[in-house]
Amino acid sequence: MENKLRVLVTGGAGYIGSHAVKTLHEKGYYVAVLDNLCRGHRKAVPEDVPFFQTDLQETDRIEEILRENKIDVVMHFAAFMAVGESVQCPIEYYRNNTGGALSLLYAMKKAGVCRFIFSSTAATYGEPETTPIYEDQRQLPVNPYGWSKWMVERILKDYGKANPEFGFTALRYFNVGGSAEDGSIGEDHRPETHLLPKIIYAALGKDEKLTVFGTDYPTPDGTCIRDYVHVEDLIAAHILAMEAIKPGDQKFYNLGIGHGYSVKEMLDAAEKVLERKIPVVYGERRPGDPARLYANSDKAQKELGWKPLHTDVADMIESAWKWYKNHPNGYPD
């Protein structure tokens, strides 16, 4: 264990962060969690993982945590992530996502921590001119959420230029879903807005029906197409990126499986896995939804050696279902 990197995971009590913590912990890395628990769940983090209930704005405290835990690398997941909410509350989004990252980077600078893995997003591309989306494609976000993450990418580039010791990798996620193989942790957003959990809520009767947002998109079945990547594959990419990072690195990778599924295809797949009809109502388009978003992720595959193992969306649905069946009310409060 002596030579293994020591990792601070911000947002480690959240959906994606908790999966990172679980994998890092199982692989024998020293991992500590920083989370203010405004959205995360304490129960999502194992008891024996050092946990700091700290806000990203607390720069001095973060510097102390970095030093005391001899952190080598930060995986930064802590952020707000609902597109619609970002339109209603842009100040909160810029404060938490952009300002929070800035405070964290300043604490890292003061503590001399030079490796950074950043949770970026396909939302930094906005409405793509062409699909699949490549990393060097135009980035023009269409909502404050996308801009709040885009700005962090911008800051990272400038900081990287000014400090050759600093190396970062920004991972641009497409649609993340699924749960840990053993069903012990999963997705619990309140309120939930994402498609797969909403499909399962409708299947469980937690929601009366799933509303399909728009059936008149220029796609084969009229519903939106997205690239769904399994959370365990996503975390595998983070660990590869973390191990590969070198001083001066400024890397950007798309994380998607390179295949799009429409909302209707997701519903069909879910009905097969869940062996039940999902009650559905067809509604209006949701503002800000591009018709199709899917990744070209050859770069991550070539440069990081990443290979997503769950390329059939049924695997993702199956694993999410395992979590929700056993935790119909999510984590205990």
Ligand code: UDP
């Ligand atoms: N969607 C839907 N009904 C829902 C939630 C989502 O039809 O209750 C659609 C949404 O319009 C989009 C796709 O499912 O086309 C994925 O949406 P999600 O919110 O999961 O992720 P996003 O693509 O916004 O990051």
